[in-house]
Amino acid sequence: DGGITQxxxxxxxxxxxxxxxxxxxxxxxxxxxxxxxxxxxxxxxxYYSQIVNDFQKGDIAEGYSVxxxxxxxxxxxxxxxxxxxxxxxxxxxxxxxxxxLHEQYFGPGTRLTVT
Amino acid sequence: AQSVTQLDSHxxxxxxxxxxxxxxxxxxxxxxLFWYVQHPNKGLQLLLKYTSAATLVKGIxxxxxxxxxxxxxxxxxxxxxxxxxxxxxxCVVSLFFSGGYNKLIFGAGTRLAVHP
Numbered sequence: 001d002g003g004i005t006q007x008x009x010x011x012x013x014x015x016x017x018x019x020x021x022x023x024x025x026x027x028x029x030x031x032x033x034x035x036x037x038x039x040x041x042x043x044x045x046x047y048y049s050q051i052v053n054d055f056q057k058g059d060i061a062e063g064y065s066v067x068x069x070x071x072x073x074x075x076x077x078x079x080x081x082x083x084x085x086x087x088x089x090x091x092x093x094x095x096x097x098x099x100x101l102h103e104q105y106f107g108p109g110t111r112l113t114v115t
Numbered sequence: 116a117q118s119v120t121q122l123d124s125h126x127x128x129x130x131x132x133x134x135x136x137x138x139x140x141x142x143x144x145x146x147x148l149f150w151y152v153q154h155p156n157k158g159l160q161l162l163l164k165y166t167s168a169a170t171l172v173k174g175i176x177x178x179x180x181x182x183x184x185x186x187x188x189x190x191x192x193x194x195x196x197x198x199x200x201x202x203x204x205x206c207v208v209s210l211f212f213s214g215g216y217n218k219l220i221f222g223a224g225t226r227l228a229v230h231p
Contacts, residue, residue: 004158040124042205042221043159050216090158097216102209104219106151106158 003027004107006091011112013085021076021110023091031097032074033104036060037088046089049074050097078112085114119208121222129230134178134193136225138206141187147209147217148189150180153224154202162204165189176200201229 004025013019025032031050035043045058049068063082068074074093078085088111092104122137140148147166151159163174170182180191189206206222 006158009156040223042207042223043219044221045218088156092159098211102147102217102219103149103161103164106160108158109156111156 004091004093004105006089006107006110008110009108011110013112013114015114016080017114018080019078019085019112019114021078021089021091021112023074023076023107025072025074025091025093025105025107027093027105028071029093029095029105030071031094031102032068033092033094034058034064034066034074034076035090035092037090037109043090046076048097078114085112087112119206119220119222121204121206121225123225124223125226125228127228127230128196130198131195134191134196134200134227136191136204136206136227138189138191138222139187140189140206140208142208142210145184146211148180148182149207149209149219150174150178150189150191151205151207152202153205159205162191196227196229198229198231201227203227 007022033048034046037043044060047066049055065077090109091107094104119140149164150162153159162178163172165172165182173179178193203224203226205224208220209217
């Protein structure tokens with residue numbers, strides 16, 4: 001089955017530690033995205049990538065970093081510089097960045113708790 | 116500014132009664148519009164999308180939405196609610212930027228509760 005996988009489902013870290021969230025897709029999509037979801041709010045875009053070795057900051061990139069070394073993988077690192085890292089993180093992918101290619105498919109999410 | 120507003124943060128209905136989830140958008144041109152559903156601790160699933168074809172859009176699980184340009188609305192409806200419809204629903208606008216890419220703007224979400 002084609003889809004997007006995120007691991008782990010739940011993640012706990014101590015404050016001051018960096019943590020990396022995994023996102024893998026086998027849909028052969030070029031574009032991938034990371035979103036953050038907080039209670040009572042819609043999703044906010046952290047980073048997106050159109051192709052391998054290219055990525056752009058979204059609306060709330062501070063305290064996060066990404067890499068796109070392979071088409072199917074787009075890991076997100078939450079650094080100690082992120083002031084409020086506890087949230088639900090969602091990865092998505094689409095065929096492209098524009099027009100009909102932009103329809104996004106979402107992974108199941110990772111809930112990160114930092115104490 | 117481009118935005119999307121979901122008019123109700125919570126909606127509660129009885130099983131078998133109609134569902135109405137309201138969404139208004141603001142855009143300088145006709146955007147693409149989506150409704151996504153999210154069950155607890157799950158990812159988002161696309162319910163339906165409007166991309167400037169028919170204004171009445173049918174989606175999965177009996178949901179449909181009508182695009183009304185004059186009212187800048189894209190309300191989601193279902194004739195008869197089922198217990199399994201209880202979830203959070205997001206209205207989403209896809210806006211095209213001059214840099215050659217689309218961006219999704221999410222509403223804050225409406226939590227639908229369905230009672231027996």
